[in-house]
Amino acid sequence: xxxxxxxxxxxxxxxxxxxxxxxxxxxxxxxxxxxxxxxxxxxxxxxxxxxxxxxxxxxxxxxxxxxxxxxxxxxxxxxxxxxxxxxxxxxxxxxxxxxxxxxxxxxxxxxxxxxxxxxxxxxxxxxxxxxxxxxxxxxxxxxxxxxxxxxxxxxxxxxxxxxxxxxxxxxxxxxxxxxxxxxxxxxxxxxxxxxxxxxxxxxxxxxxxxxxxxxxxxxxxxxxxxxxxxxxxxxxxxxxxxxxxxxxxxxxxxxxxxxxxxxxxxxxxxxxxxxxxxxxxxxxxxxxxxxxxxxxxxxxxxxxxxxxxxxxxxxxxxxxxxxxx
Amino acid sequence: xxxxxxxxxxxxxxxxxxxxxxxxxxxxxxxxxxxxxxxxxxxxxxxxxxxxxxxxxxxxxxxxxxxxxxxxxxxxxxxxxxxxxxxxxxxxxxxxxxxxxxxxxxxxxxxxxxxxxxxxxxxxxxxxxxxxxxxxxxxxxxxxxxxxxxxxxxxxxxxxxxxxxxxxxxxxxxxxxxxxxxxxxxxxxxxxxxxxxxxxxxxxxxxxxxxxxxxxxxxxxxxxxxxxxxxxxxx
Numbered sequence: 001x002x003x004x005x006x007x008x009x010x011x012x013x014x015x016x017x018x019x020x021x022x023x024x025x026x027x028x029x030x031x032x033x034x035x036x037x038x039x040x041x042x043x044x045x046x047x048x049x050x051x052x053x054x055x056x057x058x059x060x061x062x063x064x065x066x067x068x069x070x071x072x073x074x075x076x077x078x079x080x081x082x083x084x085x086x087x088x089x090x091x092x093x094x095x096x097x098x099x100x101x102x103x104x105x106x107x108x109x110x111x112x113x114x115x116x117x118x119x120x121x122x123x124x125x126x127x128x129x130x131x132x133x134x135x136x137x138x139x140x141x142x143x144x145x146x147x148x149x150x151x152x153x154x155x156x157x158x159x160x161x162x163x164x165x166x167x168x169x170x171x172x173x174x175x176x177x178x179x180x181x182x183x184x185x186x187x188x189x190x191x192x193x194x195x196x197x198x199x200x201x202x203x204x205x206x207x208x209x210x211x212x213x214x215x216x217x218x219x220x221x222x223x224x225x226x227x228x229x230x231x232x233x234x235x236x237x238x239x240x241x242x243x244x245x246x247x248x249x250x251x252x253x254x255x256x257x258x259x260x261x262x263x264x265x266x267x268x269x270x271x272x273x274x275x276x277x278x279x280x281x282x283x284x285x286x287x288x289x290x291x292x293x294x295x296x297x298x299x300x301x302x303x304x305x306x307x308x309x310x311x312x313x314x315x316x317x318x319x320x321x322x323x324x325x
Numbered sequence: 326x327x328x329x330x331x332x333x334x335x336x337x338x339x340x341x342x343x344x345x346x347x348x349x350x351x352x353x354x355x356x357x358x359x360x361x362x363x364x365x366x367x368x369x370x371x372x373x374x375x376x377x378x379x380x381x382x383x384x385x386x387x388x389x390x391x392x393x394x395x396x397x398x399x400x401x402x403x404x405x406x407x408x409x410x411x412x413x414x415x416x417x418x419x420x421x422x423x424x425x426x427x428x429x430x431x432x433x434x435x436x437x438x439x440x441x442x443x444x445x446x447x448x449x450x451x452x453x454x455x456x457x458x459x460x461x462x463x464x465x466x467x468x469x470x471x472x473x474x475x476x477x478x479x480x481x482x483x484x485x486x487x488x489x490x491x492x493x494x495x496x497x498x499x500x501x502x503x504x505x506x507x508x509x510x511x512x513x514x515x516x517x518x519x520x521x522x523x524x525x526x527x528x529x530x531x532x533x534x535x536x537x538x539x540x541x542x543x544x545x546x547x548x549x550x551x552x553x554x555x556x557x558x559x560x
Binding site: 202204205208209211212213215216218219220221222223261262264265266267268270 | 372373393394396413424
């Protein structure tokens with residue numbers, strides 16, 4: 001198992017180093033060992049560090065969220081975006097941005113994060129309530145999509161009433177971006193991320209038992225209701241955090257835990273959490289690299305990129321599950 | 326060990342009563358009743374500690390007052406609905422039996438691993454430990470479920486239909502094994518089953534949900550005809 005962790009870590013490090021070093025447009029490769037070029041160092045600190053930092057945080061957090069949801073719901077097709085948690089954050093951020101613009105107030109980062117977390121929590125509760133009645137994987141997926149469509153409709157209505165600047169800001173945010181974070185925001189994001197991930201690692205033991213289903217977990221002495229609440233809070237905080245700073249990012253939370261389970265072939269969440277985090281971070285940093293590669297031709301929204309990579313994998317998983325059923 | 330007094334079993338309506346029943350360690354008991362008579366409900370309530378009326382005692386302690394972790398050290402259930410997963414190895418599955426004994430990380434101590442090895446060996450699973458649970462045959466999966474329950478080291482083991490889906494020789498093997506576990510490791514083993522001939526042959530106690538009286542009654546040895554008459558009302 002540790003060999004596989006080593007492979008994942010090396011993959012993560014290589015992609016990260018290449019992404020940090022890869023030039024923007026006509027620039028030269030960034031040299032880690034040459035500190036004489038002040039301009040390059042400024043670019044490194046102002047643009048590359050925050051971009052790669054948020055790529056790592058978002059990939060790590062969304063993949064861990066996906067794993068937690070998949071285990072809790074016993075559904076390999078679960079994920080924060082497909083179940084509508086991201087949509088909840090989306091709606092709350094829209095309301096916050098538009099509301100504060102209407103009232104002439106300044107929106108703080110923490111305020112956006114809190115509203116995105118509340119949005120994820122409310123929609124998470126809703127999906128949990130529905131999941132206790134809808135056992136079919138595909139039906140739950142449809143419910144999540146329905147919630148997404150519902151949110152889009154409400155958001156569009158809100159946008160009709162908003163001023164041009166807010167609409168523009170919200171539209172750019174809605175496409176997802178890794179370039180909206182500044183170096184000053186890093187401590188706040190790192191702190192919230194640290195709390196969320198530590199809480200997720202504390203859930204390792206009950207998650208291992210939940211692999212067998214809720215009844216079997218109860219047989220092993222797990223307090224299922226308490227675990228469900230804890231998972232929901234952790235997932236809401238992490239999804240809210242990522243959505244607030246990067247916009248709604250789809251598919252990563254769904255596909256990464258599945259790929260990790262296929263490669264690691266284990267149900268031990270101590271290993272799965274770490275591996276999902278590392279692979280998820282690698283995927284998002286790779287997306288950041290792809291965006292930079294295509295930069296001279298076009299600006300790729302991160303959301304479209306994750307959808308292009310993720311949709312075929314989801315289709316494969318769906319067909320596999322239907323065949324197994 | 327396990328004592329029932331004036332319990333009523335059934336969710337929306339009463340299915341049957343248990344006026345008085347006491348079960349001891351070392352017994353191998355079969356719970357017999359018609360489909361929908363409430364065998365699984367009783368097992369479910371024992372696992373969840375949810376008896377709305379009457380009194381259930383484990384030793385001197387009220388069953389409903391036990392915390393989930395405490396209950397998991399007294400009773401376990403082998404569920405035959407588990408079909409295995411590609412990514413869940415037999416070893417990991419068995420290790421889950423030590424769940425209540427590990428700290429918050431879930432890491433097994435050397436003595437926990439020794440317990441897992443001991444019961445894997447007893448149930449001839451040692452060569453399958455690195456295999457995925459989805460590749461096990463029905464008999465192997467049943468043995469793995471029993472091993473996990475033994476690894477949990479509870480004095481009471483419940484099994485819901487342990488012989489369903491098994492062929493004749495494997496049924497005999499499983500029933501003989503359960504009898505041996507009850508006797509040699511001094512545990513109370515209760516199975517819910519429709520294989521009445523096997524139950525008559527191997528079990529030391531028959532708990533019959535009587536169709537006519539709607540009461541759970543305990544018998545020692547009982548004939549096939551008598552059992553069928555009491556449980557299913559067929560004369």
